[in-house]
Amino acid sequence: xxxxxxxxxxxxxxxxxxxxxxxxxxMLIGGSKHLTRGCFDPVDATKPKHPCTWNCGKNLHSSMCxxxxxxxxxxxxxxxxxxxxxxRDNNNDNNxxxxxxxxxxxxxxxxxxxxxxxxxxxxxxxxMFAIMPDLIVGYCKVRAYGDADADIETSRPTFCRWETxxxxxxxxxxFHPEKDTDWNIRNKTGNPTRSVVVRNLMKKVNDHEIAGNxxxxxxxxxFVEDEFEQTIHMLEANNNFEERLxxxxxxxxxxxxxxRVDDISKQKCVNIIPNKDVAHSNxxxxxxxxxxKNVKTKxxxxxxxxxxxxxxxYCVLIGLAVWLEYMIIYGRDAESxxxxxxxxxxxxxxxxxxxxxIMERVLKDPAFVTxxxxxxxxxxxxxxxxxxxxxxxxxKDWIDHRFRWLSKRMQDNYxxxxxxxxxxxxxxxxxxxxxxxxxxxxxxxxxxxxxxDIVCPNITRKxxxxxxxxLGRALLWSVFDTEQTNVVPNFMVDRIKEEYKKVTTEEKQxxxxxxxxxKVPLYVSGDSNGNLILEPMIVGVDEEENIENExxxxxxxxxxx
Numbered sequence: 001x002x003x004x005x006x007x008x009x010x011x012x013x014x015x016x017x018x019x020x021x022x023x024x025x026x027m028l029i030g031g032s033k034h035l036t037r038g039c040f041d042p043v044d045a046t047k048p049k050h051p052c053t054w055n056c057g058k059n060l061h062s063s064m065c066x067x068x069x070x071x072x073x074x075x076x077x078x079x080x081x082x083x084x085x086x087x088r089d090n091n092n093d094n095n096x097x098x099x100x101x102x103x104x105x106x107x108x109x110x111x112x113x114x115x116x117x118x119x120x121x122x123x124x125x126x127x128m129f130a131i132m133p134d135l136i137v138g139y140c141k142v143r144a145y146g147d148a149d150a151d152i153e154t155s156r157p158t159f160c161r162w163e164t165x166x167x168x169x170x171x172x173x174x175f176h177p178e179k180d181t182d183w184n185i186r187n188k189t190g191n192p193t194r195s196v197v198v199r200n201l202m203k204k205v206n207d208h209e210i211a212g213n214x215x216x217x218x219x220x221x222x223f224v225e226d227e228f229e230q231t232i233h234m235l236e237a238n239n240n241f242e243e244r245l246x247x248x249x250x251x252x253x254x255x256x257x258x259x260r261v262d263d264i265s266k267q268k269c270v271n272i273i274p275n276k277d278v279a280h281s282n283x284x285x286x287x288x289x290x291x292x293k294n295v296k297t298k299x300x301x302x303x304x305x306x307x308x309x310x311x312x313x314y315c316v317l318i319g320l321a322v323w324l325e326y327m328i329i330y331g332r333d334a335e336s337x338x339x340x341x342x343x344x345x346x347x348x349x350x351x352x353x354x355x356x357x358i359m360e361r362v363l364k365d366p367a368f369v370t371x372x373x374x375x376x377x378x379x380x381x382x383x384x385x386x387x388x389x390x391x392x393x394x395x396k397d398w399i400d401h402r403f404r405w406l407s408k409r410m411q412d413n414y415x416x417x418x419x420x421x422x423x424x425x426x427x428x429x430x431x432x433x434x435x436x437x438x439x440x441x442x443x444x445x446x447x448x449x450x451x452x453d454i455v456c457p458n459i460t461r462k463x464x465x466x467x468x469x470x471l472g473r474a475l476l477w478s479v480f481d482t483e484q485t486n487v488v489p490n491f492m493v494d495r496i497k498e499e500y501k502k503v504t505t506e507e508k509q510x511x512x513x514x515x516x517x518x519k520v521p522l523y524v525s526g527d528s529n530g531n532l533i534l535e536p537m538i539v540g541v542d543e544e545e546n547i548e549n550e551x552x553x554x555x556x557x558x559x560x561x
Contacts, residue, residue: 128176133183133195136172140165140198144205144215152204156213162206169193169202221374222383225432228255230369232313234362236487242342244487245326247358249319250340251381256316256430257304258385258403261378263289265351267339272320274466275305277420280534281466283307283437283522289404302418304402305532308438308474309431310519312484317438321456321475322488328458385430392429402426421526424534428524435522437536438473444516445508446500451476454499477517
């Protein structure tokens, strides 16, 4: 910008360098090219009279900065006549640019009656009674075929899927005064969505989809094992430590509990507690998801067990241990009640969006290899967990119990929703290579007190010693594991290893670098009363018995002896 006040020109060029934001927001949103002398300090032309009232806050008096909706000042008070006129011109130009182009192909023909279906419309009973089946059919044809007069015999429904029309149909039916009454074609009374013409349309759209002539499905398919493990590895390779620990933990928990990502984003810290069965409190912890979409009553949010898995990608304890210790160290829990308080967020929707965006980034990464050619997303985790449980021979009712599926069967009104043996055996089935217990080796020279005080002091302080023991041993194993140690933040690894070097008791007889924690197979079963049986198979572990890599048949044979 020219600073000579005696020059003949009446305008100064705007210097784009004054806006140092990442997007140079002030200059890129239609700012005027020139500002008059009246906008600047009469002594120094390089200084504007007023700072930008928009995001950057720099001393740039661009007309568009003061004109954007959301500025805190009276916009035109800060503009000279020329700037004000330029602002108006810019606003007009921007409004013209924002106008959408008319679609030249695939344009849907809508009838005036379609306006009745706007979301903001408040329906009266008289309007509901006036809805005829033909009106619903016409609207659904517009949604599916793009034309209210389409011939369903010859046209193809390529604009939307059957599920979309089903949601429309259910929405109208739910609020209709006569929703429980079939449509009477003679008297024109009853629920219009329960008419023959509506059912025929729905059936025809479904038939086209089955034949492959319908709209492209956007349904997310399940992961397979290779895709799931690849996803966890890519999440753990994130250079951003907080994103790495947050995402790898939240998706392990989603898999283990068979929940939606929005269910897990609402998981609260107060709902992570020691196992109420004291016989199992040293092996596992319990949690619950009372804000799940399917939870309508208190009994539908039972306490559920979390146990370790031999395969690190499937171990919920590893994910929780590293994330919680990191989260508390950095004070993310100070103003948030949620387990996955990314950057201290107390907004469950923001947590969900963050998890979804990280997952989307991984799935769109060119390095991600798709095994099954289906769309993938956060819901793929839940479907994968269901498939894994089925492959392990778990019956449907047990899966429904663990995953809290919504059911309308009469027995669900009376049956207990907390059956520990069922919940525990499904949790064990989800542990690839088998469920395990993180066990301190006999000659490690340390005990659970040391783990709570040194490895996870923050988890212990917030959740208590019992939770600290279970998660602390999982964290300690991760620190000394040759692969998983790369996931744990360096400052945590260095501190814990340095503290372990200081242990000089006679009981410490492990070789340098040897992991002081062993993964012991866990026998999971139940008795006739529904009680859960968890039994760590510790015999022989400290004598260097190699059981971590045994096959399923070898493990079952050993447990039966």
